[in-house]
Amino acid sequence: MDTISRENNSMLPVAGVVVGVLSLLVGGYAAIKASSLTKTVAAHEEKIARIDGIESQASTAAAAADKAARDISSLNRSTQDAFNTVAASLGNIQASITKLEEAQKRPAVAAKGSSGPVVAGPDEYVIKGGDTGAKIARAQGFALPDLIAVNPSVDWTHLKVGQKIKLPKK
Incomplete structure (x- = not known):
């Protein structure tokens, strides 16, 4: 017989039981x-x-912000183009106005072949800028139908401007 079985070793089964109980306790604690x-x-x-929902919303908002930025950039370009077009038109209009103002300031020129400005003779009137038949008749003391006749x-x-007309006899 071997020596282990002859000895009175009663601690071995108790240790096995203690280890088994401890493992059950640890297993129960782990399950909890x-x-x-x-x-x-x-x-x-x-x-x-x-969080995934918020991330999706943030992604959608970022895409909308990018689109808005592109739209604003496009509007900025088209507005600038419109301003450039208007500025060019205003420049042309200003040049035309300047030419008209200069033309009005120059003295009236006589008919071809004559060297000086147009001069009204007796019973004549030289048209100036802004004149109308009614204004001329009123200024000269005549009735408009007489001037037209x-x-x-x-x-x-x-x-x-510079055109000569006849005045009626007083």
């Missing part, structure tokens, strides 16, 4: 903790789902 961790993981999954060939709607 695993259950607690499962609940925690489930709670975190809800939070992760909310003396000048049957004059187009009263298109008077030209």
Whole structure:
């Protein structure tokens, strides 16, 4: 017989029982903790789902902001183009106005072949800028129909600066 079985060794079964009880306790504690961790993981999954939703909203908002920035840039370019077009037109209009003002300031020129400005003779009137038949008649003390009767060939709607007309006799 061997020596282990002859000795009275009663501690070995007790140690086995103690180790078994300890492992059962540790296993039970681990099962309780695993259950607690499962609940925690489930709670975190809800939070992760909310975070994913927020991330999706942030992505959508970023895309909308990018589109708005592109739209603003496009509007800025088209507005600048419109301003440039208007500025060019205003420049042309200003040049035309300047030419008209200079032309009005120059003295009226006589007919071809003559060297000086147009001069009105007796019973004549030289058209100035802004004159109309009614203004001339009023300024000279005549009735408009009398002025028109003396000048049957004059187009009263298109008077030209420097043009001579006859005045009626007083």
